[in-house]
Amino acid sequence: MSAVHARRTTVATLLGRPVLRKDGSSAGRIAEFLFRGLQSTTHVYALVLTRNGRFRGSEAVTVRTEHLHLQADASMLVAEDYTPEPLVEDATSVLLERDVLDQQIIDVHGHKVVRVNDVDLVWECEDGRACDLRIAEVEVGMRGAMRRLLHGLPPAAVESVAHRFMPRVIPWEFVDLIDRDPARRVRLTVEQDRLSKMHPSDIADILEDLAPAERDAIFKSLDEEVAAEALEEIEPKLQRSLLEHMESSRVADIVEEMDPAAAADLLSELPEERSDAILRQMEPEERQDVEELLEFAEDVAAGMMTSDLVALPEGSTVASAVQALRDFEGDVETVTEIFITNAHGGLCGVVNLARLLLASADTPLREVQEERIHCCRVDMTAKQIAEQFDKYNLRSLAVVDEQGKLEGVIYAEHVIALLREER
Structure with missing residues (x-):
């Protein structure tokens, strides 16, 4: 042989x-x-x-x-x-x-x-x-x-x-051709299971370092959820560049997966005609959430908040809260508290997830809610909000209207992102 x-x-x-x-x-x-x-x-x-x-x-x-x-x-x-x-x-x-x-x-x-x-x-x-x-x-x-x-x-x-x-x-084995663009670029094959394990910030950094042809091809290869997470980490100028030549229906699919506040910020940076075309392609519920946020300035609470939150009516138990978390379609990693509302939608309690996990299933939420409720009005300025987070060491801050109705929540990452932009 x-x-x-x-x-x-x-x-x-x-x-x-x-x-x-x-x-x-x-x-x-x-x-x-x-x-x-x-x-x-x-x-x-x-x-x-x-x-x-x-x-x-x-x-x-x-x-x-x-x-x-x-x-x-x-x-x-x-x-x-x-x-x-x-x-x-x-x-x-x-x-x-x-x-x-x-x-x-x-x-x-x-x-x-x-x-x-x-x-x-x-x-x-x-x-x-x-x-x-x-x-x-x-x-x-x-x-x-x-x-x-x-x-x-x-x-x-x-x-x-x-x-x-x-x-x-x-x-x-990790190298493959990008979808046949004229420049015949080469990239790593990033399978969806590999890509899903990468932090969105890492994907954003990679996209920012690539030349336009490679950047567009990589971004178009991402599924909607991964693309949405990465897009939230990218600066506005590059966001516009990535979406410029994409079909409005495809952009709408990505925007629907974004945090509503981030989606509103993105659409506000686009030309009005382009933004309207994307909104028309979105599902009614997601479109309504984003359109409501588009009405507010970015540097006040209503413009910073997201409507992706978990809220339950008074009388709910720990078991129902756990089920609500399982059914939550937003980014569950951002959720730090569950909110309790009355029959009119007014905020009347906040439950920390740690307390929720330590309580038995049949425990009423009111028995494990926080002693104090921290919230702000929809017109509170970004500077005032940052001071609240710093003073009380908050993970999130509920946003309410003039009648005390729960409108949304601001998470610490939203404040950090805004402060980073102002530096």
Whole structure:
């Protein structure tokens, strides 16, 4: 049984290297690496050869890797029993030097955007047989950059310098093409389960670092809930840019998943015609919540509050409160208290979640409610609200109208976000 030998190399190392025919004459120099995404996840389909090793589509020919043999000392590639074929690209074609090197991709582990400096390859050869060239990783650190910088020097000298730097690689299995935009960008494949585990702030930071083409393609690939959470963390100018070319119906689906206060802030930054078009596409209940908030200035309580809260009538028990939390369709992570209202919708009690969890199911909510109720009027200014949060160390602050009817709630994160904008 033939032994399989694996030897590692890189795109930068092989570019410009000669490929010989079986009789020792030159078949050309390596100018590119043809990868067909739908045929294999890692296999390089063919090497692209030219006379001078520089890529010119009209003069390029391809040699499929099954016709190549790596010499024992790995110093030379030999093309055996092959017929040169013209380079033909299709919708799945990727040329590694052109389409991958120097492109920006997302490092999901580091939660940042990085640049591809090299692509690591593995030659897998059986004794006396042709080789298979496999893509292993993309190099995003200084090791790959040094190979590119010192290209043309003796390979041993280049590797000696490059290996002084720690490798920073991303497995090829995480790399995929963005939806066919003209620039043929490359990004990390971010599956929904991976993406859902990333913090919205991390996704926002990544989007802010990307060029417009990559940014739009990544954002359009997100599901509505993840897109909504990320959008809340992005500055208004970039929000407008991301939504500019999207269908109003798709934007409406995203806005419906946003906190109503954040959705109102977003729509208030858009042209009125665009904002109205999005509102018309929204479900009636979500549209009403947002439209009510759009009537108020952003720097007063009514403009800062959200209507996403959990409120129960007097006489409710702990069991009914727990069920209300389970049925809550808003962002449950923001909920810190449950509010108690009377028959007229007036605020008459607040229950901390910690007390709720410690009480038995049949306990009336009034027995575990806070001794004091902190609330503010709809016209209280942002500065006054911030002072309330600071003075009483609040997690949330109920907002009521002139008659004491519960209108919404302001969470600490809303105050922090506003103070950050004012800095």
